[in-house]
Amino acid sequence: xxxxxxxxxxxxxxxxxxxxxxxxxxxxxxxxxxxxxxxxxxxxxxxxxxxxxxxxxxxxxxxxxxxxxxxxxxxxxxxxxxxxxxxxxxxxxxxxxxxxxxxxxxxxxxxxxxxxxxxxxxxxxxxxxxxxx
Numbered sequence: 001x002x003x004x005x006x007x008x009x010x011x012x013x014x015x016x017x018x019x020x021x022x023x024x025x026x027x028x029x030x031x032x033x034x035x036x037x038x039x040x041x042x043x044x045x046x047x048x049x050x051x052x053x054x055x056x057x058x059x060x061x062x063x064x065x066x067x068x069x070x071x072x073x074x075x076x077x078x079x080x081x082x083x084x085x086x087x088x089x090x091x092x093x094x095x096x097x098x099x100x101x102x103x104x105x106x107x108x109x110x111x112x113x114x115x116x117x118x119x120x121x122x123x124x125x126x127x128x129x130x131x132x133x
Contacts, residue, residue, distance in 0.1 A: 016065060019095075026065040027093045030057060034086035049084035054117050057092050058107045062123060065096050066103060070123035073102060078119025084111055101125065 014028035032038055032049060039047035055075075063070050084090050088111050095106040102122050109117040 014061075022097050024065050024096045025094060026061055026096065027091060028057075028061055029089050029091045031089050032084075032086060036086070039086060047086050049086075049090070051080050051117070054080070054084070054090075054109055055121070057090075057109070058094065058105060058121060059123070061092055061094055062096055062103065062105045062121075065094065069126040070103060071126045073122045073124045075119065075121045078117070078121070080117045082111065082114050082116040084109075084116055088112075090116070 014026065016024060016026040018024050032053075034047065038049060038053045042048055042050050055078075059070060059072070091110045093108045093110070097104050099122075102124055104120065104122050106120050107118060108115060
């Protein structure tokens with residue numbers, strides 16, 4: 001799932017660190033305003049950032065770190081432990097490693113000092129469509 005432009009949050013800050021050994025550790029802080037369409041219908045009287053949007057942020061940041069489009073291959077050990085509401089800064093921390101064409105992303109999403117989600121996703125490079133006949 002790619003985020004459509006109207007779904008993009010405000011990015012407060014972002015950083016990329018190359019830890020060596022093929023591991024990169026990007027992080028970014030995002031804020032979704034209450035007017036964002038991601039909250040429409042989830043839930044009308046008590047807006048909560050959907051888990052699918054949280055996973056889209058992990059993919060978005062992983063793609064920006066690597067510089068190309070990805071598609072999820074499988075997800076493992078993912079856990080959502082708290083809710084995120086509008087206007088709360090959400091920090092996304094990743095450890096991205098290349099494993100022979102698969103890209104393992106270990107992620108942690110935090111709100112203030114609380115971990116709201118953590119887990120691991122393996123991506124593969126998205127095939128580029130040919131423009132031929």
